[in-house]
Amino acid sequence: MSQTADSVLDQMEHEHSHHGPRKGPLRWLLTVNHKDVGTMYMVLALVALLVGGVMALLIRAELFQPGLQLTQPQFFNSLTTMHGLTMIFLAIMPGLTGLANWMVPLQVGADDMYWPRVNNWAFWMLPPAAIMLWIGFFMPQGAPGGGWTLYAPLSSTYAPPSIDWVIMAIHIMGISSILGALNIILTILKMRAKGMRLWDMPLFTWTWLITGFLLLLAMPTLAIAVTMLLTDRHLGTAFFDATNGGDPVLFQHIFWFFGHPEVYIMILPAFGIVSEIVPAFSRKPLFGRTSMIWAVIAITFLSAIVWAHHMFTVGLPVEAQVLFMYTTMLIAIPTGIKIFNWVATMWRGSMTFEAPMLWALAFIFLFTIGGFSGLMLADVPADYQYHDTYFVVAHLHYVVVTGSLFAIIAGVYYWLPKWTGHMYNSALAKWHFWLSVISVNVTFFPMHFAGLAGMPRRIPDYPLQFMDFNMISTVGSFVFGFSQLLFIWLIIQSVRGGKKAGDRPWDGAKGLEWTLPSPPPYHTFTEPPSPQTVREEGPHGYH
Amino acid sequence: MMWKKLLLVPITLITAAQAAAQEEPSAFNMTRGVTEISRDAFDMHMLLFWICVAIGVGVFGVMTWSLIRHRRSRGAKASKFSENTTVEVVWTIIPVLILVGVAVPATAVLMKTNEPAPEPDVVVDVHGSQWKWEYVYPDEDISFVSNLASGSRDASQMNAKENPADNPNYLLDVDNPLVVPTGKDVRLRITSDDVIHAWWVPQLGFKRDAVPGQFNNADIRIDEPGTYRGQCAELCGSGHAYMPVVVEAVTPEEYDKWVAQKQEAAAKEAKQASAPYNFEVAMKQGKNVYDSACASCHQANGKGVPGTFPALEGGEITTGPVDGHLKIVIHGSEKNPVMQAYGDKLSDREIAAVVTYERNAWSNDTGDLVTPEAVEAAR
Numbered sequence: 001m002s003q004t005a006d007s008v009l010d011q012m013e014h015e016h017s018h019h020g021p022r023k024g025p026l027r028w029l030l031t032v033n034h035k036d037v038g039t040m041y042m043v044l045a046l047v048a049l050l051v052g053g054v055m056a057l058l059i060r061a062e063l064f065q066p067g068l069q070l071t072q073p074q075f076f077n078s079l080t081t082m083h084g085l086t087m088i089f090l091a092i093m094p095g096l097t098g099l100a101n102w103m104v105p106l107q108v109g110a111d112d113m114y115w116p117r118v119n120n121w122a123f124w125m126l127p128p129a130a131i132m133l134w135i136g137f138f139m140p141q142g143a144p145g146g147g148w149t150l151y152a153p154l155s156s157t158y159a160p161p162s163i164d165w166v167i168m169a170i171h172i173m174g175i176s177s178i179l180g181a182l183n184i185i186l187t188i189l190k191m192r193a194k195g196m197r198l199w200d201m202p203l204f205t206w207t208w209l210i211t212g213f214l215l216l217l218a219m220p221t222l223a224i225a226v227t228m229l230l231t232d233r234h235l236g237t238a239f240f241d242a243t244n245g246g247d248p249v250l251f252q253h254i255f256w257f258f259g260h261p262e263v264y265i266m267i268l269p270a271f272g273i274v275s276e277i278v279p280a281f282s283r284k285p286l287f288g289r290t291s292m293i294w295a296v297i298a299i300t301f302l303s304a305i306v307w308a309h310h311m312f313t314v315g316l317p318v319e320a321q322v323l324f325m326y327t328t329m330l331i332a333i334p335t336g337i338k339i340f341n342w343v344a345t346m347w348r349g350s351m352t353f354e355a356p357m358l359w360a361l362a363f364i365f366l367f368t369i370g371g372f373s374g375l376m377l378a379d380v381p382a383d384y385q386y387h388d389t390y391f392v393v394a395h396l397h398y399v400v401v402t403g404s405l406f407a408i409i410a411g412v413y414y415w416l417p418k419w420t421g422h423m424y425n426s427a428l429a430k431w432h433f434w435l436s437v438i439s440v441n442v443t444f445f446p447m448h449f450a451g452l453a454g455m456p457r458r459i460p461d462y463p464l465q466f467m468d469f470n471m472i473s474t475v476g477s478f479v480f481g482f483s484q485l486l487f488i489w490l491i492i493q494s495v496r497g498g499k500k501a502g503d504r505p506w507d508g509a510k511g512l513e514w515t516l517p518s519p520p521p522y523h524t525f526t527e528p529p530s531p532q533t534v535r536e537e538g539p540h541g542y543h
Numbered sequence: 544m545m546w547k548k549l550l551l552v553p554i555t556l557i558t559a560a561q562a563a564a565q566e567e568p569s570a571f572n573m574t575r576g577v578t579e580i581s582r583d584a585f586d587m588h589m590l591l592f593w594i595c596v597a598i599g600v601g602v603f604g605v606m607t608w609s610l611i612r613h614r615r616s617r618g619a620k621a622s623k624f625s626e627n628t629t630v631e632v633v634w635t636i637i638p639v640l641i642l643v644g645v646a647v648p649a650t651a652v653l654m655k656t657n658e659p660a661p662e663p664d665v666v667v668d669v670h671g672s673q674w675k676w677e678y679v680y681p682d683e684d685i686s687f688v689s690n691l692a693s694g695s696r697d698a699s700q701m702n703a704k705e706n707p708a709d710n711p712n713y714l715l716d717v718d719n720p721l722v723v724p725t726g727k728d729v730r731l732r733i734t735s736d737d738v739i740h741a742w743w744v745p746q747l748g749f750k751r752d753a754v755p756g757q758f759n760n761a762d763i764r765i766d767e768p769g770t771y772r773g774q775c776a777e778l779c780g781s782g783h784a785y786m787p788v789v790v791e792a793v794t795p796e797e798y799d800k801w802v803a804q805k806q807e808a809a810a811k812e813a814k815q816a817s818a819p820y821n822f823e824v825a826m827k828q829g830k831n832v833y834d835s836a837c838a839s840c841h842q843a844n845g846k847g848v849p850g851t852f853p854a855l856e857g858g859e860i861t862t863g864p865v866d867g868h869l870k871i872v873i874h875g876s877e878k879n880p881v882m883q884a885y886g887d888k889l890s891d892r893e894i895a896a897v898v899t900y901e902r903n904a905w906s907n908d909t910g911d912l913v914t915p916e917a918v919e920a921a922r
Contacts, residue, residue: 282613
């Protein structure tokens, strides 16, 4: 009797856990499935990339030649502000979170995220936040123009009304990030398959675990900063209002205590992606796996104690400048270790150059260039000259575009066959790569020169001597922007059909995700992977 | 031997560029500048640059070698190694040593750069303001506003008839430059009246933020006479691109002459300000006030900037009731925070004069004479 009941229950359970997705649009609104949520994050990130990209192209078009041709200065400032906020909070961060939603459960052998319902919520906060952010363009006096850094008092006393909407949008995006981070941390810590020790986890999962903790530190700090802006604007406080005893520099301290970890939130998972791809296409285990993980931990720790290097010109005491210079320089060491380890992974490998590998290699080259300019910026006496010039614009775009964004694209090309079950057109993907990698350098490399020659950032119009560099940058930016349409086309093609991918489309790829069919069924790992599979797909399985 | 010759080409080019950079600002590199601070910054910059080049050649060299030699298409077989403690320790220690090598000179330069001059010969208070600089010489009793020169201003408008290219110092020219003597210690005490700006002249070697509520000192000593140009370097609103910094370094004799001239002019202005108040005097004084306080947004021709700063020529404010006009000048605009309240910054008479000017200048022809008493009543 009891045996029969058990088997009936078993069968019910079986049927329940294998039911497919809901039909129609409600599937996407109500879904708690990590793959659906991951897909939605990725789509949002792509949309935001286009919106923020159009803003960037307007900026570059205005800067094509001296004088004003397209935008009034206030609108130009709104564009730079919104471009930054959109790319950071709606393109890069959701892009990385989307990858985490898709891949973390698959990599640790879990059947879903720890809090599936919260996962749905965390995502659905973002579209309204995006609307709140962008709606400023249609409000009287336009969108805020104080830069993505929102420095007071320009963003408190002197801002248009739309700044309140931006502050609320930031709050919502912050809550979404915190919930997402908690969910990822718990999934990793509580739902790993039996036999997967923490130190055996794939690097992408590792970097996201650490990023999760960094998000828990950083996002509340941002919330504090913008709440203080809001109370200064509406409740009569004077945190940042010097005429009433406040201090505008206080805002910068709080903001950058968030803002510096934020740049590592955008780059650590990128390190993880590259650490998956380089071994796969070198057909060798990742070199120095343990030191890679320790390097990420060291970077995370250092990222929290270097914030004032964004503020070397605000009049800090010289002792503070020295201290922040030292801590900032220290970051070069763990970052260097990571670069060296990737290179050592390739050394005496058996390399092939499919699309994901090409993007990962471009990441290593170009992110290193961004690292070099970062080292230069750390040097305070030289930074007095670099600060707030196009040299900084060049640096941060080498880090965020050819760093974070390139890694996300590499990740998509790496895992897309798994998601859709179809290979993409690899010849077209190579066109996308070469067009992008050439044009991105045409866009951002001349900015180093413009900055060194003295061009301040965030200006709608510039002295004549900067004209040539700006023309080159603008041409590059348009090629880069339109090249991304190829990316979208390739994704659509792969979703619709094409050559079957097979379970493991890349012969060197390792990890539990490759033990699943492509595309993976709607519910995976309802039965956890066997300890033997975990062992074989783990880092020691190569031997 | 061929490769050695090839290597010489870029080195020669770079050395030549560096030599040229010492004379005047280069298009490709940081300017070496005209102060000790700027030359130190330049040297630090070049040191770091060469270190980065060296590391880059090493890392990218090994990587490129791997890409070429260790590819499967050439039949490369993957080896299995994934660890080598010795190598990892070595490549941790070498960067540490390099960083120490950078940090030591950087700290020395930083200390020197921040060392205040014991007894400055000239003190200037620099006030950043949306979107102009005000220079106050407390010891000489001189103060003046430095606005973007009108040539640049006209050419910078959308659909301007003037071409930016016809202005050799487009966006880098002002009506009243900061004048300092050469060979003397000059202390700039930099602050702001509204938002954060940054005072920056590349050839002087640093930028300092102008922060409301605090003075940031910057000591400069310029050895060679000349005109040195820079721009505001902190996003400060819609006029951010339009507040250049121009410093004229002149010999001490010329400087004394300039001080005397400025003081004379100030005395004349003071006399004008205490002359009996009538329409003609008001228009004259009003134009001075307008040019220093209002022109950077509303333009010297009163046409404003469409969509951002309302036109004063033929505008509602300047041709409508006087009360409304006074109110917005004294108390600022409720709708647009960028329009400041000038009640605290200008005297009754100055406000009366500028409002009179605005109501009668250009094609405005209201015939109104606003008196200081009317301003007092409107406060």
